[in-house]
Amino acid sequence: MKKSGKFDYILLETSGLADPGPIASMFWLDDGLGSDIYLDGIVTLVDAKNICQYLGEEKPDASINEALKQIAISDRIVINKIDLVTSDEVNNVEDDIRSVNSVAEIMRTDRSRIPLDFVLDIGAYDVKNVDSIAQQTRKIDEHGQSHAHQISHDVHTICIEFDTQLDTLEPLETWIQTLLWEHVVPSREATDKQDGALLDVLRLKGLVQTPKHYDNDGSNNGEMKKQLVIQGVQELYDIQPGLSHDDGELKNKIVLIGRNLVPDRLVESFIHWLRLDPSTVHLLQ
Numbered sequence: 335m336k337k338s339g340k341f342d343y344i345l346l347e348t349s350g351l352a353d354p355g356p357i358a359s360m361f362w363l364d365d366g367l368g369s370d371i372y373l374d375g376i377v378t379l380v381d382a383k384n385i386c387q388y389l390g391e392e393k394p395d396a397s398i399n400e401a402l403k404q405i406a407i408s409d410r411i412v413i414n415k416i417d418l419v420t421s422d423e424v425n426n427v428e429d430d431i432r433s434v435n436s437v438a439e440i441m442r443t444d445r446s447r448i449p450l451d452f453v454l455d456i457g458a459y460d461v462k463n464v465d466s467i468a469q470q471t472r473k474i475d476e477h478g479q480s481h482a483h484q485i486s487h488d489v490h491t492i493c494i495e496f497d498t499q500l501d502t503l504e505p506l507e508t509w510i511q512t513l514l515w516e517h518v519v520p521s522r523e524a525t526d527k528q529d530g531a532l533l534d535v536l537r538l539k540g541l542v543q544t545p546k547h548y549d550n551d552g553s554n555n556g557e558m559k560k561q562l563v564i565q566g567v568q569e570l571y572d573i574q575p576g577l578s579h580d581d582g583e584l585k586n587k588i589v590l591i592g593r594n595l596v597p598d599r600l601v602e603s604f605i606h607w608l609r610l611d612p613s614t615v616h617l618l619q
């Protein structure tokens with residue numbers, strides 16, 4: 335610590351009971367302060383033997399338990415102590431975890447033996463890493479959420495994909511703000527009462543193409559395609575220009591991980607709010 339100069343990397347280990355959201359937002363939104371510190375990613379180490387008990391815990395005040403919050407907000411999840419459980423049990427643990435967060439990368443291990451590049455230099459919030467968000471949503475396609483998870487909980491991942499390029503970001507932003515800040519499914523009808531429980535978005539990721547946004551920036555990056563990247567942690571969100579190397583057709587995607595997300599209602603609200611053609615909108619869950 336006496337040596338002057340920059341740190342190479344800061345690993346912050348929180349207590350097992352910590353809510354990672356406020357800590358993540360503190361580092362993530364540090365840009366404006368001109369600091370060299372940025373949030374690389376969030377790794378959660380779970381104990382294969384005990385995690386299901388923690389995920390299923392009901393809090394007396396009906397808040398989301400810490401284990402669900404930690405899994406929901408993770409970019410990488412290490413399932414440790416797999417030597418203490420059967421392979422069926424570890425499969426169930428992985429299914430339970432995926433039923434909460436379908437986009438995080440998961441690795442199984444014992445004695446926490448993992449390649450360092452699984453937990454360092456993740457670039458989860460890096461706008462140059464646009465393609466990783468696209469890959470993550472492909473995971474929802476691969477795994478789906480249809481697996482019969484053992485624990486009962488109300489935190490899930492949904493992904494809304496749409497083909498239309500947006501002329502303006504404003505409707506999308508107000509839709510996001512209503513979800514994040516008012517905790518309800520956005521509705522243009524004042525009379526459309528919200529029934530059911532308030533929703534809580536713990537993590538938001540998105541990719542959108544809005545050509546207009548790039549007309550003025552004057553940059554030309556050869557083969558790379560331009561996309562806006564949306565990142566959100568709890569009630570904070572940010573939209574920044576990003577670049578994709580992906581050869582395939584770029585899609586617009588919004589990934590939400592949170593509590594009480596009713597997929598059909600969210601998609602319906604999204605289509606109405608952004609005035610999209612329903613045939614161009616797909617729900618992945």
Ligand SMILES: Nc1nc2c(ncn2[C@@H]2O[C@H](COP(=O)(O)OP(=O)(O)OP(=O)(O)O)[C@@H](O)[C@H]2O)c(=O)[nH]1
Pocket residue numbers: 350381414415416417418443444445446
């Ligand atoms: N069998 C087995 N034991 C393990 C494994 N990893 C750690 N342990 C042992 O589990 C015991 C408790 O270690 P951890 O669970 O890592 O404890 P910890 O995470 O530092 O504890 P907290 O931070 O208080 O949660 C130690 O005796 C470790 O040697 C593993 O993969 N398999």
